[in-house]
Amino acid sequence: MDFRYLAKQFNNAPFTRQVMLDILKDYKRPNDKISELIKSGDLILLKRGLYMPGSNTDLTTPEPFLIANYLWGPSYISLETALSYWGLIPERVFEISSVTMKLSKKIKTSVGRFAYRFMPSPYYSFGIRSVELASRQVALVATPEKALCDKIISTAGLTLRSITQTSNFLMEDLRIDREGLQKLNLKELNS
Template sequence: MEINRIIGSHADQLLPHQLLMSWLKGYKRPNDKILGLKAQGILEPLKKGLYIAGPSISETKPDTFLIANHLLGPSYVSVETALSFYGLIPERVYETASMTTKAPRSFKTAVGRFTYTRLPLPYYSFGLNMLQLPSNQYAIVASREKALCDKIVTTSGLILRSVRNAYDYLVDDMRIDESALKELDTNAIQEWLPDAPKRDSLGMVVKMIEQL
């Protein structure tokens, strides 16, 4: 069928309900057709109104960073997910973690678990990069520095009271290499401090890095 071919040719993209409706404009009951495509595994729902190509039509999936940006907006990929992507931490990450200005949320989908943690403005908007994906689409991802700051800011009960505390947490607990820390832009972090949660802890991170 034509619609199956179209969906398969867009397997690396997100498929919002409005797009599907434009493809199905020749059907008298397009919503019923969408339900049928879901039942056949041709469409896979991520949340209400957002789909990807299902397993019976293609094994190709959109990039998880792209999915993360669109499951809940505004949002950007950060903390362990971004730190692992940049190679700053050795652990493999099994969920895609993002920051948002909205209430915390989580989504369990066919392509994995996505979590969202709330951050206040204007701190939320600092240190964001537009990352080009292999599909030539783009996703918003925290910079190395912002992902590290977000990790400290959002870790409950974590307070870095000294340079030694900062070193122990980043090098011993998170296992970030000293050489990688030296490459971080501490000037950028300092610019964020007046509007940042846990500014004293982040200030200790800056001091520690500058002493390496």
């Protein structure tokens, strides 16, 4: 049976080891088949036990945000990545930044770099949205307000003691324009 045909039904997220074993259940030695698929370019190893379709297949590849959610979880896209996604900062982001309840970590894969920052449990769960990035591909992303709070909290040495300091940090350091700041939900920021 062809791997591409079998994998189509699981094609909305990275393949976990369990999914791969289910896809290859008719093979006597599924681990050997996984190795063969990686060598042929039909499968890309993201990390041990996590794979995605290779460029040699006609399968849809998972969105980078979705890959980030799977690589080190539980996690959600936040910080500069989410601020850029929501259009609050003008810079393009080259490393996907996420927040997690696990230890902080950086992961480099063949599809990009991923950074994870620890946040404590009660703070972690507030302000997260499920965002559909592509057909049947949904990732967890911080709301604009949550991403901004995450950025402020995680910036080392930052102490905001006045409106002027806060304004300078937001508009000069992060380069968020006034219009972007006015769109933020103040009730969500206050809570």
